[in-house]
Amino acid sequence: MKPLLISDCDEVLVSFAAPFGAHLEEAHNMRLRLDSFALSGNVRHMADDSPVADDAMPDLLMDFFRTGMHRQTAAPGAAEALAALDTLYDIVILTNIEDEHRERRKSQVRALGMDYEVYCNRGPKGPALKRILEAHGSPPAVFMDDLPPHHQSVKTEVPHVHCIHMVADAQLRQMIPPAAHADARIDDWPDARVYLERLINEENLARTGVRVR
Ligand SMILES: [Mg+2]
Incomplete structure (x- = not known):
């Protein structure tokens, strides 16, 4: 898995x-x-x-x-990083928009080179993440989001999930400190790619309570 x-x-x-x-x-x-x-x-x-x-x-x-x-345009390096990480991770998108926008969102990310499953959600993401993990057989997991409250919600519902706080916009990222509940703050996709590769290769996921099989 x-x-x-x-x-x-x-x-x-x-x-x-x-x-x-x-x-x-x-x-x-x-x-x-x-x-x-x-x-x-x-x-x-x-x-x-x-x-x-x-x-x-x-x-x-x-x-x-x-x-x-x-x-909307792809965050710099996002599509390339995910394409490289696709062999190591099962990748899904969890987006807080109404269900009626789901197909538009799927088409949008596909057109930007990121053809992954899209889950829509309202409110805090912890409960949604818990459901997604259960549906996938409860694998080890990494969660990425720009909004600190979602990291808090995820750590409350599924504390073993490794959380990365990312703010892709260069102007916005300067306005927000690292989310207190996230395990890491990484704003660039090339850096995130290296980090996510290491997380698996060095089995650091295990250190944060997540087992890599
Ligand atoms: Mg966001």
């Missing part, structure tokens, strides 16, 4: 902040200011620079995933 590599999509495998910002400008006359690592408070009406209410965010995200996903 190969270990499972479960990766988030937005801001790990594909860009998010820049294309979402471009979509907001063109479709909604809004601007995404990246003053902090959050959407809340950072989306502004271009007309008067007033903040867009947080409760408008779900609809704006829904619209982006319906009509703006084509703007």
Whole structure:
């Protein structure tokens, strides 16, 4: 049984902040200011620079995933790293978007050279990860995400999973310290590839409580 590599999509495998910002400008006359690592408070009406209410965010995200996903590009080196890691890991994508976007997401990542199974989720990712691991026969596993709360959730639900905190966007990564619950912080895919190869080859997965068979 190969270990499972479960990766988030937005801001790990594909860009998010820049294309979402471009979509907001063109479709909604809004601007995404990246003053902090959050959407809340950072989306502004271009007309008067007033903040867009947080409760408008779900609809704006829904619209982006319906009509703006084509703007997203692969994180540098992501497709190449996953292609190389494919012999060592079973790779799946766990993305927090509504189920209606699943086929679009699958087509998107396939077009970007990352043709892997896509699981959609809402809320904290720990419970979803637990279900995915059980469905795959409970293999050793590595989880990658840009959002610290997901690492906390995963460590709560399935503490043996090795967690890598990655923020693919070069501007955003400077705004957020390493997630306290992650085992490692790695922002570049070429570095992540080396790390993930070592994790198996040196059996470091075993050291973190995960057995590599
Ligand atoms: Mg993400």
